[in-house]
Each structure stands twice: as C-alpha cells, then as structure tokens.
Amino acid sequence: MALYRNGAFETDAWSYPADDAPIPGSGPVALPRTRYISERDALMQRADPLALVLRPGEDLAGVEGDLARFAMIVLDIPKYSDGRLYSIARLLRERWAFAGELRARGDILRDQIAFLHRVGVDSYEIAHEGTIAALQSGAIAAVRRHYQRAARNDDSIPGVR
C-alpha cells in the first residue's frame, strides 16, 4: 500500500493496531468502529490524534456524536466495485459537516481518483499497483468538468491532469 496525499506520495504517520494488540499510548492511531466504541472511555484520556476506520456497510451508528474527536476517518475498500463509501463520504462531508481528513484505503482504480475527490476524499492509501504507478508518472487523465454537485465542486483534482 502507498499513501497519496496532497498531490504526492508520503509516509504514513498513522498506526493501525491489530484487533488483539494493545493501543499504543501515544502517536496517531486509527481504530475500527467497534473497537472505538468498546474502548471509548479509556480513549478519552488519550491526547494524540485518533482516526475511525469504517468497513463497507458500516455507517456512523454509535459514533455520530463523536465525529469532532476524529482527526481522520478511513473508508476501507476491499474491492473497487463496492461503491458504498462514495455515499458515506458525501454524508460525512455534507450532512455531518466532518472537517477532518477523509481517507480511502484499499483497492482503488485510476479512474476512481476523480470521483473520490468529488465526494470529499483527501488521501488515498492504494493497494492497486497500476494506480500507484499511474499516480507516480502523472498519467491519470480524467474528465474534470462535472454536471452535478457533490461534496467538492472545483475542477482541480490532485493527481489528475
């Protein structure tokens, strides 16, 4: 996986502890929804940034009131064809006014970058080798004009020429 953010690849500062591993006492940490909910009280004591990981099919049930606590929300994409996160992203941005970083993580195709940008995604943690190579060589051409409104309505899309 490679992290692409603000038009460049960078090293990921976030850690994703395994379900049975302890949560590190310091440093940015990303947790699945169920774990966050079960350890919510202990996490209150933690000063460093917190991120929420949503799996496909998961919504914000149980965490609606906590969105301001998350510096980042990660939307997992095990398979590129599962488009549920596009709706979740827009809801986060447009209905829940989530202002932190929104990250797509997993099987991302090159022609999905522009769509993900439009629904409000800021960063991409990409498993797909072809997409990584295309971003590295600046080879992604996409339609930047759009007919309909979404979370972002500008024509400038990082990584897309």
Place this chain on the structure above:
Amino acid sequence: MYRYDEFDRGFVAERAAEFRDQVRRRLSGELSEDQFRPLRLMNGLYLQLHAYMLRVAVPYGVLSPRQLRKLAHIARKYDRGYGHFTTRQNIQYNWIQLKDAPDILADLAQVDMHAIQTSGNCIRNVTSDHFAGAAPDEIVDPRAYGEILRQWSSLHPEFSFLPRKFKIAIIGGPHDRAAMRAHDIGIEVKREKGVIGFAVYAGGGLGRTPMPARKLRDFLPEEDLIAYCEAILRVYNLEGRRDNKYKARIKILVHETGEAEFRQLVEDEFAAIDKSLYRIDPAHAARIVAQFAPPPFAVLPARSAIFESARARDAALAAFAARNVAPHRQPGYGILTISLKPVGAPPGDATAGQIEAIADLTETYSFGEARVSHEQNIVLPHVRLDDIPEIFATLQAHDLATPNAGLVTDIIACPGLDYCALANARSIPVAQNIARRFADLDRQRAIGDLKIKISGCINACGHHHVGHIGILGVDRKGEEFYQITLGGSGDENFAIGEIVGRGFAAGEITDAVETIVEAYLRLRESADETFLSAYRRLGATPFKEALYATEPA
C-alpha cells in the same frame, strides 16, 4: 432537440481523450485485460463472443441527420457495414477492433455523442417515449426532463459503482410507450392545474426476477426531481445487495424491504437532503425546455388530399400507412415508423446505406429529428401527411418499407448466442423463422396487434416478460430450448407474462407460436379483440390445451 453547448462538448472531448490514453496503455501491455476491463466497461466497450462490441448512447432515443450520418460512417469504416439498434434506444456495433475504439469515440464526439455509461454498474442512458413531442395523448414533453436527468447522471461521482446497473425511463402521458414500469426508476411527467409534477416509480425490472416498479410518489414537485432521485439512488447504493449479482438490482431491495418500508427509507433520506442545493435553476431549465420546443409546423388541414388519393391508388402505401403512420397532435402531420424488421432479417439491424437514407429523410421531411424506439425501429416524429407518398417511395428503394409496425413480425429480439457471451440460446434465428412463418401480410393484418419478444437468456434483454407472447431461450443439457410466456405487457396496463408450460426445442418453437396464434384467432370474439384482450378474458387454459393437447398423458 437538445444541442450541446461548449461545456457538453468539452466534457465529451475530455472523456474521449481519457479513453484513448487507456486503450494505448492496454495495447502497449501496460494494462492487463483484468486492469483494463473496468475502464473499457465505463466506455461501453464489451468483449463479446467474436469481437468487441461498442454501445453508443442515444439519449432518450433522439438523433439528428448529422448524427445518423456519423453512425453510418462508423458502421462502414469500423464495423461490417451495419449497426444494431437496441431496446434501450441505443445503437451498438458488434464487430469492433480495440485499436479503433478511440477513433470511433473521437468521431462520435464530433457529433456530440459518446458511449459513457452504456455499460457498468451505473446509471445508464435515460430512455423515453419515441413519440415524445408528437403524440396526441401526451400531457408534457418528457425529453427536457430526460435531458436534465442525463446531465445529472453523467459521471455522477457518488453513483458510478452501484450494486448493479440502473435504468431510468421517463414518459409524458398516461399511455406508456417506454415500458416505464420495467425500469429501476420510472417517471411520468404530469400537469395538474397548470403545475408540472412527476409520478415516480421505483424497483421495476425484468431479468430473472421480473417485477413491476412500485409507485413512490404520485405528484412530486417539479423542482425536487433531482433531490428525489438522489434519495432513491443513495438508499439503493447503501442498502442494495452486493453479495449476489443476481439479487443486486433495486427491484430485489424493494421486494425484500417491502414497498412501504422502502418508500419510508427514501422519504427519510429525501427529508434529510438540503433540497435547495438540488433545485433545478429555472433559467437553466428554461434553456433546456426551449430546446425541445415544437418545430415550426405549417398550418394544414387535418386531412391530406394528396395522401388520401395516393393511398387509394396504391395498395402497398395503404398497407404501410395503416400500420406505420400514427396520428400526430398537429393537424396535417403524422408520426411515421420505419420498421427495422423486414421478414428474415435480424431485428433492429440497419446498414450504413439505410441509416444514411434515414438521415436524408429526417432532414427533408421531419424537421431534422429521428427517434430510436425501444421496439428497435426508427421513428420520423413530424412528417407532413402530404409527404408520406414520397417518403414511402424512398423507403421502398432502401428496403425500409416493411408495413408491420406492431404486427406479429415486428419482433423484439436480443442479439442472443449469435453474438452475446451471456446467451444460452440464439434469438435472431427464432425471430427470423417466426417472421417467415407469418410473412403473408394479409395474415398478419388479420391477426392484428401482437408483440412477440425474444430473449436468449434469463437477463431478458429482449423483454420477453412483457411480450404478449414472450420467448426465453434456455440451455437444456447443451441443447437450445425455448420457454413461452403469455399475457405480458410493457405499457400502462403493465403485466409480467405467465409461463405456459414445458419448453420447446428450436425446431418446435415456430410451430408452437403458430398454434397459439391460431388458437387466438379461433377464440377471439371479433377482429377487434386483440390477442392481449383475448388472453386476459380467457386466461392461459385454452392456449395450454392447444399447445399440449396432442401430448401423451
């Protein structure tokens, strides 16, 4: 008709350039077929049994002469000299080479056309009534709203990776010529006390689980059209099944959730949407509506002496006019259907020369507008009755004068096993054999209105469920077999046909259809009772008896 502006042109040009880049990468080996597949599908390019197939979008079925000529050019230059008009008002080319696909898209872009969203799990090309703007029974021309929906759904960032494909049809009057209730969303534009609104249906579809769409709203305010569609699509995108592609269409979600609860989900989402953001800008809407203004019709008497005397003299013209000319709302005009169903030919095919002839007729006689019908014919929506004898002569010269619109030989068929990688059985030869059996025009006219629809597999591209007589090809232990359904209808009296009994081998299916038709002729109360009316009065029993009577018990 709608004319592209600078924005639309740039949009399509960008898309064509993007696809050229993708094809270059595929041809150079940089992309594997697996990596390329989702990209090509986004551009309407399918890998079929023998070659690539390119499906070109024809929004709500409307074509100009310039576009028709370009389609003919593509057929001649890149295909084998013909194209195939589909039940979704599109045209597809069945013999395309991958290396040519970018040039074809560039050619299409020159005439404001493209192949965006003609495949893939996204919102497909919006379809409509092929008599829109011409039919006397129309309340509101639906095409402007079709165009608004086209724009909204084009490369929609939220709804391009849906659980399954998504089809929208829109009509503008009580008579449904677009099989609206067989669609994922069906919309009927209405006018009540001078105010425009929409009846909105959702959850219709054919395929292996045919369902009529359910009415969600009887009169949605005009300004909320896009917001309400967003609500339906968002509920579907989030809640639709993704575990099994055969249960992934919205019809299954509506069915499994229940109509009332599904409606509530949509209404809850709709209530939460900030509708002010989706209201169609009235100035923008007015610009679009103006593009669909009626053409400058001449003031003419309702009856054309030229037409009447010509058809009194010419029996062939009289036969053609009886079936292929429908009443127009404007006195002195008619709606002319060009049948692409000559006896013995694949339904919906047209040669480059025929398409060019149609382009010329469109330009000369129909205010520069033609339509593709979901019944795989071409319609000249606005012809003067005075001109019909001349038009007919030209059609005869191009083998386009088949006088069978709506008759037993006006058959809908999918490409079937002759082309399609999904098919279990051939469709085209079945259609050809049935058409040959009923080739005698007097016999066809005695039978009257009868819609036969043939699909080569359970995906039902040939709409067999809504055929008065539906034929479904199945594979039975390696042999092509055909199941018959009766009593289906795609119009405002929507019904899914009922399976009549055991299927028939390829060699038996034509006889079986003839047996059904002969039974109808015996059983009908008068020549005015159509096949469908007779079936609804009598039920399946007498037809079953006729089909299976001679079988050993």
